[in-house]
Amino acid sequence: MNLVDLRSDTVTRPTKEMLNAISYSKLGDDVYQDDPTANQLQEKAAELLGKEDALIVTSGTQGNLISILAQTNRGDEVIVGDMSHIYNYEAGSTMIIGGTSLFPIPNDNTGSLDINDLQNAKKSDDYHKPKTKMLALENTHNMAGGKVINLTELELITSQARVLSLLLHLDGARLFNASIYLGVKPKKIASYFDSVTFCLSKGLCCPIGSIIVGSREFIQECRRWRKILGSGMRQVGVIAAPGILALDTMVDRLAEDHLNARFLAEGLSNIKGVLIDPENIQTNIVRFNLSKEYSNKSKILVSELMKKNIIINPSKDNFRVVTHHDISKKDCEHFLLSIAKILKN
Ligand SMILES: Cc1ncc(COP(=O)(O)O)c(C=O)c1O
Structure with a gap:
């Protein structure tokens, strides 16, 4: 993959x-x-x-x-x-x-x-x-x-x-x-x-x-x-x-990145432990937090995602993911399924 x-x-x-x-x-x-x-x-x-x-x-x-x-x-x-x-x-x-x-x-x-x-x-x-x-x-x-x-x-x-x-x-x-x-x-x-x-x-x-x-x-x-x-x-x-x-x-296609970012934000908003308001996502940057009960997961989130071939930047409490030309909707689905699993376990 x-x-x-x-x-x-x-x-x-x-x-x-x-x-x-x-x-x-x-x-x-x-x-x-x-x-x-x-x-x-x-x-x-x-x-x-x-x-x-x-x-x-x-x-x-x-x-x-x-x-x-x-x-x-x-x-x-x-x-x-x-x-x-x-x-x-x-x-x-x-x-x-x-x-x-x-x-x-x-x-x-x-x-x-x-x-x-x-x-x-x-x-x-x-x-x-x-x-x-x-x-x-x-x-x-x-x-x-x-x-x-x-x-x-x-x-x-x-x-x-x-x-x-x-x-x-x-x-x-x-x-x-x-x-x-x-x-x-x-x-x-x-x-x-x-x-x-x-x-x-x-x-x-x-x-x-x-x-x-x-x-x-x-x-x-x-x-x-x-x-x-x-x-x-x-x-x-x-x-x-x-x-x-x-x-x-490459300019017009940025709209696709915005759609993928919105898709990610909506998906994240349905995952228990994630705090995000999809209405705030306007372009290709998605920022989200983990709720208090899940804050211990923030330490392992990056390494667990890496095991699934996903890289995000480490953070204590505010994560940022960014969509771009090399990220497809399928990649976004993979990310959402992976983060949901990690937070559930
Ligand atoms: C808003 C903004 N301005 C400037 C820069 C700097 O660009 P560069 O990394 O090419 O120096 C960045 C980089 O992420 C940025 O996000």
Whole structure:
């Protein structure tokens, strides 16, 4: 039986078509900006997100870091959600490398923010304080269980941020999951922001890479920061070729991952010992808890599932499973039957 890897959508392997595209891609030297495949991907991404220009970078973390460094100076501050990936999982990189601090305000359980908290977080012009320069949002929101900030909410928060003269960055690692869920074009979501990053290497199945989009001038500055970080890459077409294919063929199919996630959530809600509200599952991330009486099972859950060829990340009390291209409905059924058995024994 094949491995059912539910840890993340980052575990997806490139498809045969992607590997073929890599072998046939036209290559150049991207530091000279003459890799035709990289250029084609960047033009396509910019067009898709309605921005002037785009840049391929090594990872989502690098995309967020470069986007922030290119728009802030040492001593500036970026407001982020306290559950955001930028704040929790990017090693404080903006502070280490750019001297730009992060100021967290509470995320609600949809990944959104309260505009009063936003207003209070913006510092006055006072030399005792950092200069609040930017607000960074995340959509879909990973720690909020793949939740989507809807357009009304986005409009509200971003217009308030503009009133406060803040720049706006979107960590759109899973931007296409958000656009599929909302039934809007990705450029609609991107239109609220100065800079957006999205990942090729998550649900879109590519082996490596993320994209930053924004104005021509901003992307030029990003190119400089990418070089400073040692990621001025050469024959980037080998990364870009699957990226082009992904944008053409992998976006619409994310809806299937959302259906499988919902199927998993509904199945889990019928298993004694599992706490989950399927109504909360909007995209491809499913978070669930074990009830108190079953909490002793949390230690053995991962190893018992492994015996059935299923991998999930260990957790003390809040488990996350993620659906993706390499997870079928049958795999979901196998997971549900397995977890039900483990909790029953
Ligand atoms: C919301 C979000 N932003 C950024 C990243 C970082 O992406 P990468 O792992 O490519 O650095 C992730 C990765 O899981 C993520 O979930």
